[in-house]
Amino acid sequence: MDAPTQALYGDQQELISQYVDILASRGIEWGLLGPREADRLWDRHILNSVALNELVSQGVSVADIGSGAGLPGLPLAILRPDLEVTLIEPLLRRSTFLSGVVDELGLGDRVRVVRSRAEEHKGRYDVVTSRALAPLGRLLTWSEPLRAPAGQILALKGSSAQDEIDANVQQLRTRRLVAEVLTARAHPAAEPATIVRISRAH
Ligand SMILES: C[S@@+](CC[C@H](N)C(=O)[O-])C[C@H]1O[C@@H](n2cnc3c(N)ncnc32)[C@H](O)[C@@H]1O
Known part of the structure; x- marks a missing residue:
């Protein structure tokens, strides 16, 4: 873990390191991540995930x-002990992995699988x-019914983010939603992440 990431995680450093160790061992052994990910867990997975931090x-x-x-x-639940997080995953192998991690890290009082x-x-x-997860159209169909009326959908996306919004203007309008592309970083030295934020139109 580099110094800016240590500063970001503060008191939660040990917990996030434990999670990274599990990803690097069981996560790869169980086929949830490719073997080449082992060297880039922090940048590509942890910091990319917590680029959402300031939007929550x-x-x-x-x-x-x-x-x-x-x-x-x-990574978000570990960084932010104030959040109640539900991890939704249909595949048995993956949900079993997640339940194991939540138990081992002692997060069961506020993280459920x-x-x-x-x-x-x-x-x-x-x-x-x-x-x-999926192209924006399908992502919307799955995410929107779970969004509280004043809530937001935050989707980590790649460079196609604006094109995906443009391709779904009609669905967004019908559902009375607005979408925007944001760029955020976990900390100033981290790679930027592209996020699509969707919320109710005013
Ligand atoms: C490409 S993986 C991404 C996993 C993780 N979010 C990441 O960034 O590494 C897509 C995940 O979506 C899950 N998935 C597929 N269809 C789904 C659905 N209808 N509802 C919820 N999850 C689904 C898959 O089982 C898989 O774990």
């Missing part, structure tokens, strides 16, 4: 859809996150 208000509920090995939900497809899950959350 204090004390809110977060649902992370298609969490996989826990990204972005777990739900084995479900997003479209079959019932619940409302202040923030609905995702990364590498």
